[in-house]
Amino acid sequence: MSTGGAIAERDVALVDLIDRLLGGGVVIAGDITLAVADVDLVHVSLRALVSSVEKARPPEP
Amino acid sequence: MIELLAITDDPAPAAPPLRVVPAAGLGVVVEPAGEDELDADALWRRESLLEELMRERALLPVRLGTRVEDDAAAVEAVAPRRDELAAALDRVRGAVEVSVRAVAAPGPAGPAAAGDTAAGPAPAAPLPGAVEAVHARLSELARDDARHEGPELLRAAYLVDRTAVDAFVAAVRELQREQPGLSLLCTGPWPPYSFAEEPGP
Numbered sequence: 001m002s003t004g005g006a007i008a009e010r011d012v013a014l015v016d017l018i019d020r021l022l023g024g025g026v027v028i029a030g031d032i033t034l035a036v037a038d039v040d041l042v043h044v045s046l047r048a049l050v051s052s053v054e055k056a057r058p059p060e061p
Numbered sequence: 062m063i064e065l066l067a068i069t070d071d072p073a074p075a076a077p078p079l080r081v082v083p084a085a086g087l088g089v090v091v092e093p094a095g096e097d098e099l100d101a102d103a104l105w106r107r108e109s110l111l112e113e114l115m116r117e118r119a120l121l122p123v124r125l126g127t128r129v130e131d132d133a134a135a136v137e138a139v140a141p142r143r144d145e146l147a148a149a150l151d152r153v154r155g156a157v158e159v160s161v162r163a164v165a166a167p168g169p170a171g172p173a174a175a176g177d178t179a180a181g182p183a184p185a186a187p188l189p190g191a192v193e194a195v196h197a198r199l200s201e202l203a204r205d206d207a208r209h210e211g212p213e214l215l216r217a218a219y220l221v222d223r224t225a226v227d228a229f230v231a232a233v234r235e236l237q238r239e240q241p242g243l244s245l246l247c248t249g250p251w252p253p254y255s256f257a258e259e260p261g262p
Contacts, residue, residue, distance in 0.1 A: 013248045016160040017104055021125035023209070024218075024254030026068055026146065028127050028138045 062094035065127045065135060067111060067252070070150050071118035079110060082132045085140040087147065090114060094128050111252045119154040121146060121257040149257060156204050156220045157250035159229055163192055163215035163243045187214065187242035195236050195243065202229050207255045214243065218255035226250055 066079065067090040075081050081088040092110075096103070107125075114120055129135050139146065165187055192214045200206045203219035210216070221229045230247065237245045 012246055014101055014104070016162075016248045016251070017108055019209075020122075020158075020160075020251060020254035021104060021107075024257060025122040025124040025127075026149075026257045027124050028065060028142075 062128050062130060063091040063132070063135065064094045065123045065129065065138070066090045066092060066107070067114060067120040067122050068139065068146050068150070069114070069118050069120045070147060073118070075114060079114070082135050084136040085143040087139060087143060087150075089135045089139050090120070091132070091135060099125075108252075115157070115252050119150045120252060121149055121153065122252045122254050123257075145259065149259065152205070153220065153253040153256050155224075156222050156253065157226060158253045158255055159203075159219045159221050159226065159247065159249035160251065161195075161199060161215065161217050161219065161233060162211070162213045162246040163187075163195060164213050164246070166242055166244045187240065191240045191243055195240060195245070198232060198236060199229070202232055205256055209255075213246075218251075220253060220256045221250070223250075 069088045072088050078092045080091055082091055129138055199219055203221050205220040207218045233245055233247045
């Protein structure tokens with residue numbers, strides 16, 4: 001998971017995760033807006049090609 | 062404060078720190094509310110918890126940041142929508158969400174420079190109708206689909222039967238070969254974030 005490609009895939013997946021966390025899910029009264037830190041979406045390269053289903057998650061602690 | 066993570070209709074207990082609070086025949090998966098500021102690791106941790114749960118039961122993720130005072134407030138928030146949420150659980154049962162985005166593929170000579178006024182043809186432009194062809198083919202393989210606005214040519218989510226995920230991914234690969242003018246970005250399987258609410262009229 002140390003290659004540039006794997007990191008790009010993780011970033012691509014992170015974009016999808018954040019999209020879903022902030023824009024998806026059941027909306028129930030009592031929403032609080034949380035800040036999402038340390039996530040610089042500008043650096044995500046949409047040119048990465050990930051045509052397999054991969055989450056490329058960080059390693060489990 | 063507790064944070065609401067998901068709605069389920071399986072009352073079986075969840076592994077700590079999660080708890081399942083019974084609410085009008087449904088269950089609300091909750092955990093103690095944590096920090097107000099989340100980094101990428103915290104988001105992935107939350108995702109892992111949901112994926113563990115998703116393995117054993119149907120669930121609807123709850124929008125990030127949904128917090129209430131206590132269990133009673135959680136029940137109060139969910140009970141009035143019981144029928145609607147139960148129907149949504151039936152819609153997603155046995156399925157997962159797969160994300161597909163399409164962007165224009167970089168040309169053979171690399172991405173065109175910004176502001177380029179060259180007279181030559183644009184590199185590797187996607188074929189007319191390519192995006193619609195991709196979406197149409199993938200929609201056929203999905204139980205449901207949702208297209209969203211975004212900077213990409215296609216930003217879509219597909220609700221795919223668990224047993225059909227491999228076939229879906231194979232179709233994405235095939236479409237990538239058929240459409241060299243597009244780069245297809247596919248991630249998942251995700252909990253059904255994009256299918257938790259009934260789409261508007």
